[in-house]
Amino acid sequence: MEKAMHQSHGVSYAEYGRNHTQRLKVEKERELNYLQSLNVVKDVERQVHR
DSSP, X not given: OHHHHHHHHXXXXXXXXXXXXXXXHHHHHHXXXXXHHHHHHHHHHHHHTO
């Protein structure tokens, strides 16, 4: 989990737990990625159901 956190967000899990500002930054980035993935799924479903 430590390696994935560092590769994905450039921050260690310990720093993520300690630093509130860093945690907010990571969570905003995760939310943005989630919303982008929803849009991709929606586009693919739209193309499939033509």
